[in-house]
Amino acid sequence: MRYRFILDNATDFSVRTLCRVMRVTASAWYAWRKKPAEPLQKDVEVRVRLKALFAASRQGAGSRTLVKRLRGEGIIISRWRVRKLMQEEGLVCRQRRTYKVTTKHRPGAEVAPNLLNQNFNPPGPNQVWASDITYLKTGEGWLYLAAIMDLYSRQIVGWQVDRRMTSSLVCGALMKAYNLRTRPPGLVVHTDRGAQYTGQRFQALLSSYSQATLF
Incomplete structure (x- = not known):
């Protein structure tokens, strides 16, 4: 609309000159002039419904989902148009993080005594390490990360990444x-009681490190 106002009111200059100044091609300008303008009322109605559907999705619906829902209400609209409206209205899709269980208890596993006893502030480095497993969603699928933190310095001192959540993952980090x-x-x-940590392989590795203790 801004370009149209300038070109319609700048009668002292040629269309090509004005298009060059505004960095648009003359052919695009003439094509746009021939295109019927969308009624303002309809545009407002579409924007209102778009924002309402986006809010109802708790900001989780993307352009593909919103196109389907708008078309389901009888509104004929392209995905390109929905993307453009979302950009103009500042509607940014927020993907909710999928929850994945990383702690699986092994039936019959022996529970070691809790030597830490909620004391998460050891007096020096390399006295107490804490280990856990988390997960990362990538373009190639889920990856699992086992990390070991020195509770004195709060630094990660060991880590391992794998596509599977196995004992090899935690053993590699240790x-x-x-x-x-x-x-x-x-x-x-110090770890949780997940099967990866209470399994024979991890326990055997701890035993090989003679003075290391799991709880």
């Missing part, structure tokens, strides 16, 4: 941390 920290003596390793 081996990396133990080797990088030059085999710290008297170490306590």
Whole structure:
């Protein structure tokens, strides 16, 4: 509309000159002039419904979903138009994070004593490590991350990424941390009671690090 106002009222200049100044082609200008303008009332109604549907989705609906819902209400609209309206109205889709369980208890697993006893502030480095598993959603699917934190410095001292949440994941993180920290003596390793940590492989690895303790 701004371009149209300028071109319609600048009678002292040619269309090509004005198009060059406004950085649009003359052919695009003439094509736009021939295109019937969308009624203002209809445009407002579409915008109102679009924002209402977006709000009802708790800001989770994208252009594809909104096109389907608008068409379901009898509004003929393209996905390109919906994208443009969303951009003009500042409607940004917020993808809700899918919850995935990372702690799976192993039936019959022996529970080690809780040596930490809620004391998450050890007096020095490499005395208490805490380990856990989280997950990352990537373009190629889910990836699982096992990390080990030194509770004294709050630094990640070991980590491992894998496509599967297995004992190899947590063992890799522990081996990396133990080797990088030059085999710290008297170490306590604190984890949850997930099957990856209570399994034989991880327990055997802890046993090989003679003074490391799991709880």
